[in-house]
Amino acid sequence: MNIYKFARFVVAVIFKPLYRVKVEGADNIPSKGPVIICSNHISNLDPPIVGITNPRNIYFMAKEELFEKKFLKILLNSIQAFPIKRGMRDRNALRKGLKVLNDGHALGLFPEGTRSKTGEIGRGLAGAGFFALRSDAVVIPCAIVGDYTRKTKLRVVYGKAIPMDNLRREKKSPQEVTDVIMEEIKKIKENALI
Structure with a gap:
């Protein structure tokens, strides 16, 4: 068992009962090929939650x-995380993200770029749209609904793939594509709250 799988197993054993995690729509995630998982961002715990709730x-x-x-760097590298400079265009991170996708792997993004202090979904940054337009990846929206307390269940809802063909045909900009992705995440969250 590699470090990633071991870490995911340990986190799942702790987090799933602790936060009463309920997963919906994980079957929307293709089992093979490049995929971009785009989620809202409400907590530092979001990456491990997304990591343990999909295949x-x-x-x-x-x-x-x-x-x-040093310790965090070793840990993050061992679980397939890579750095990005915030507040500027980081070409190395963009190249690394495209390589992940071109190699047929899954890339996890939180397009808002920072955690929402209110829980409301904010405007995403253009990076998500950049990766969606520059790769053949399937784009899966994801909404984390609830909070990290024991009072409520934490729901992780994966939506259906966002069709990219029309967006490419219409020559949408990376920001416009990100806006479409964020709208889908908002819809998933709103439907989950009904």
């Missing part, structure tokens, strides 16, 4: 500051 091994981007401490 794919996911490569996550993580803010560069987390890689400054």
Whole structure:
């Protein structure tokens, strides 16, 4: 068992009962080929929650500051995370993300770029649209609904793939594509709250 699978197993054993995690729509995630999982961002615990609630091994981007401490750097590298500089266009991170997708893997993104302090879904950054337009990846929206307390169940809802053909045909910009992705995430969350 590699470190990623071991870490996912340990986190699942702890988090699933602790937060009463309920997963919906995981069958929307293709079992093979490049896929981009785009989720809202409400907590530092979101990456492990997305990591344990779907069948794919996911490569996550993580803010560069987390890689400054040696132990964290070793841990993050071992679970397939790679750094991104926030607040600027990071060409190395963009190249790494495209390589992950071109190699047929899953890339996990939180398009808002930072956690929502209110729980409301904010506007996403253009990076998600960039990866969607520059790769052949299937784009799966995901909504984390609830909070990380024991009072309620935490729901992780994966939506159906977002069709990219029309967006490419209409020559949509990366930001416009990200806006479409974020709208889908909002719809999933709103439907989950009904």
